[in-house]
Amino acid sequence: MKKTLLGAGFAFTLLFSPFQQAFAAETTIGELRQLDTIAHRGASGYAPENTIAAFDKALEMKADYIEIDVQRSQDGKLVVIHDTTVDRTTDGTGSVKDLTFDQLRSLDAGSYKGEQFSGEKIPTFDEVLDRYHGKIGILIELKSPELYPGVEEMVAEELRERNLDRPQNEKIIIQSFNFESMKKMNSLLPKMPIGVLTSSKADTTDAALQAFATYADYFNPSYGLVTKELVDKVHALGMGISSWTVRSHDAAQFLIDMKVDAIITDYPDYVDPRK
Ligand code: G3P
Ligand code: CA
Numbered sequence: 001m002k003k004t005l006l007g008a009g010f011a012f013t014l015l016f017s018p019f020q021q022a023f024a025a026e027t028t029i030g031e032l033r034q035l036d037t038i039a040h041r042g043a044s045g046y047a048p049e050n051t052i053a054a055f056d057k058a059l060e061m062k063a064d065y066i067e068i069d070v071q072r073s074q075d076g077k078l079v080v081i082h083d084t085t086v087d088r089t090t091d092g093t094g095s096v097k098d099l100t101f102d103q104l105r106s107l108d109a110g111s112y113k114g115e116q117f118s119g120e121k122i123p124t125f126d127e128v129l130d131r132y133h134g135k136i137g138i139l140i141e142l143k144s145p146e147l148y149p150g151v152e153e154m155v156a157e158e159l160r161e162r163n164l165d166r167p168q169n170e171k172i173i174i175q176s177f178n179f180e181s182m183k184k185m186n187s188l189l190p191k192m193p194i195g196v197l198t199s200s201k202a203d204t205t206d207a208a209l210q211a212f213a214t215y216a217d218y219f220n221p222s223y224g225l226v227t228k229e230l231v232d233k234v235h236a237l238g239m240g241i242s243s244w245t246v247r248s249h250d251a252a253q254f255l256i257d258m259k260v261d262a263i264i265t266d267y268p269d270y271v272d273p274r275k
Contacts, residue, residue, distance in 0.1 A: 037064050038262050042067075043267070055132060063268040065136060067141060071147070074100050091107055134170045141174075159192070160189075198220075203221070219241050222244060223243045246266070
């Protein structure tokens with residue numbers, strides 16, 4: 001089991017007296033967790049994904065976290081974009097890894113979502129950290145890190161420079177579908193909360209979950225994999241569970257009923273109408 005484990009036990013001890021703890025003994029940490037709303041690529045149901053417009057919208061909607069996808073330009077700048085090509089979400093073409101930062105930055109990353117968003121740019125990773133840390137949590141996904149050798153070290157350095165590599169790190173989590181990359185991230189920043197992403201049922205076996213729990217704090221499956229039994233198993237291993245991607249009220253309600261710890265959604269208000 002990974003040592004930092006969300007700091008849940010530590011917080012529990014600080015928040016409650018021994019008397020209260022005794023009475024709460026049968027209440028699991030899982031039951032004590034709050035449900036967090038994570039704005040997927042920002043509030044991407046309402047604004048162009050992975051842009052300042054979408055992240056500001058998530059902040060305005062009082063989401064608990066923004067989720068961002070990090071890749072790297074040809075000349076080594078970390079940028080925030082989901083696809084490995086720019087074709088779908090910008091007015092350009094080509095692979096992110098083959099375009100320079102100036103080329104990426106010159107693209108219009110907003111118009112695909114509506115003319116009112118024209119002029120939105122592909123944000124840089126450091127720009128997102130500086131603009132949002134301390135204001136909203138940041139769930140950082142390393143997207144296709146196998147395409148970007150050394151990206152883990154670069155991300156670690158950006159976080160270290162800002163003292164964001166600590167448990168009291170203003171709600172910053174790093175996740176990826178690439179498990180080797182997350183093992184490496186855990187070695188580089190042992191105190192940083194780590195998540196593993198999957199949409200594969202093969203990753204939900206007891207053996208797989210136990211292996212994840214040695215370096216990860218969160219097991220983050222697509223919602224089609226989620227059952228109450230899976231949530232309980234993940235919690236029993238000391239990990240949190242955040243599930244994705246909610247784009248309907250029914251999916252939100254399902255995950256609320258399953259008692260996951262966080263819901264990753266394009267529409268923060270579907271999880272909590274007050275948002
Ligand atoms: O955070 C979960 C989710 O972002 C994983 O899928 O393809 O949207 O990056 P994707
Ligand atoms: Ca993502």
